[in-house]
Structures are given as structure tokens and as C-alpha cells.
Amino acid sequence: xxxxxxxxxxxxxxxxxxRQVRRGGGGYKLPAGREKSHFSQEIGNKADEIITSFNxxxxxxxxxx
Numbered sequence: 163x164x165x166x167x168x169x170x171x172x173x174x175x176x177x178x179x180x181r182q183v184r185r186g187g188g189g190y191k192l193p194a195g196r197e198k199s200h201f202s203q204e205i206g207n208k209a210d211e212i213i214t215s216f217n218x219x220x221x222x223x224x225x226x227x
Contacts, residue, residue, distance in 0.1 A: 192198070
């Protein structure tokens with residue numbers, strides 16, 4: 163396999179590489195005026211509305227489709 167690529171000589175790199183320094187994060191902070199509990203309650207209510215709507219359509223058309 164090496165003989166196939168003799169036209170591409172690779173010499174070992176001798177030098178220093180500057181690596182990116184990872185900084186410790188402070189974590190994620192919610193924007194002002196947002197609360198996780200309020201969001202989760204709102205999403206739960208919307209999901210319940212979708213389920214109720216689906217069940218009413220399902221019962222309305224049961225036996226037809």
C-alpha cells in the first residue's frame with residue numbers, strides 16, 4: 163500500500179501546535195421572564211387539548227372511516 167503513494171511524501175511534523183483552551187462554563191441561564199415550570203405547564207395543557215380534540219374527532223367519525 164505504501165508503494166502506491168510514493169509520490170506523496172509525508173514527513174513528521176516537528177514543532178508546537180497551539181491547542182484550543184477549553185474554558186469552564188457557567189452553565190445555561192434562562193432569559194429574563196422565563197420559567198421552566200410555567201413552560202412545562204403550558205406545553206402540558208396544549209398536549210391535553212390536542213388529545214381531547216383527537217378523541218372527539220375519533221368518536222365523531224368512528225364507524226365511518
